[in-house]
Amino acid sequence: MGRAPRGRRGDPYPVASVGIWTTTGSSATRTWSGRLVGSGVVTDDEGDLGITPDEKDWTWVLTRQCPECGLDVRTIDAQVVADQLRVNAGQWPEVLRRPDVSRRPDSATWSPLEYACHVRDVFHRYDQRLLLILTEDNPLFPNWDQDETAIRQRYNEQDPAVVATELVAAGAQLARRFEGVRGAQWQRPGRRSDGANFTVDTFARYLLHDPVHHLYDVTR
Ligand SMILES: [Zn+2]
Numbered sequence: 001m002g003r004a005p006r007g008r009r010g011d012p013y014p015v016a017s018v019g020i021w022t023t024t025g026s027s028a029t030r031t032w033s034g035r036l037v038g039s040g041v042v043t044d045d046e047g048d049l050g051i052t053p054d055e056k057d058w059t060w061v062l063t064r065q066c067p068e069c070g071l072d073v074r075t076i077d078a079q080v081v082a083d084q085l086r087v088n089a090g091q092w093p094e095v096l097r098r099p100d101v102s103r104r105p106d107s108a109t110w111s112p113l114e115y116a117c118h119v120r121d122v123f124h125r126y127d128q129r130l131l132l133i134l135t136e137d138n139p140l141f142p143n144w145d146q147d148e149t150a151i152r153q154r155y156n157e158q159d160p161a162v163v164a165t166e167l168v169a170a171g172a173q174l175a176r177r178f179e180g181v182r183g184a185q186w187q188r189p190g191r192r193s194d195g196a197n198f199t200v201d202t203f204a205r206y207l208l209h210d211p212v213h214h215l216y217d218v219t220r
Pocket of ligand 1: 067070213
């Protein structure tokens with residue numbers, strides 16, 4: 001997954017927010033109607049607004065419900081991940097129109113703008129990884145230092161309107177790539193540099209948690 005959502009250091013996990021997956025009509029499409037918003041850890045202890053690298057392995061989200069955002073990806077059919085990505089991406093432009101979008105709620109949490117830039121880049125990165133899985137034999141994903149990226153690309157100085165457009169487009173691109181996955185392709189394997197192993201199926205469900213959790217971060 002991309003930069004994982006995380007609570008502020010020392011904080012207990014907050015009570016999971018309530019969210020509901022509903023089935024619409026006769027289709028298998030489920031819609032997350034809960035609050036879609038995790039908290040990120042940035043630090044400016046030195047006054048430099050640096051970001052503390054996230055060392056957590058968030059693959060646990062594949063085996064239990066997230067105690068923060070409430071999403072349980074075990075209940076998600078990978079085939080609906082494309083739709084869910086579009087639903088998620090479509091909620092970020094409103095967040096990005098906030099006048100205080102670049103304001104960090106506290107010194108240890110990313111601003112909504114920084115979260116949005118991160119989600120946009122997660123969509124990009126995972127689209128590249130999905131292409132790798134679909135075209136190579138059990139590929140090893142290139143490492144991605146998401147915290148370093150946030151600093152180098154000056155996330156909090158980017159134009160929110162541009163980020164909104166880029167995020168929606170990146171989400172749509174990734175959704176389209178998932179929609180092209182057929183049959184046995186869902187079981188194609190890929191590996192992360194830390195040794196975590198995925199199939200397209202687990203990759204899809206694992207990935208979905210990231211933008212969902214970050215939307216929870218910025219709207220709770
Ligand atoms: Zn979560």
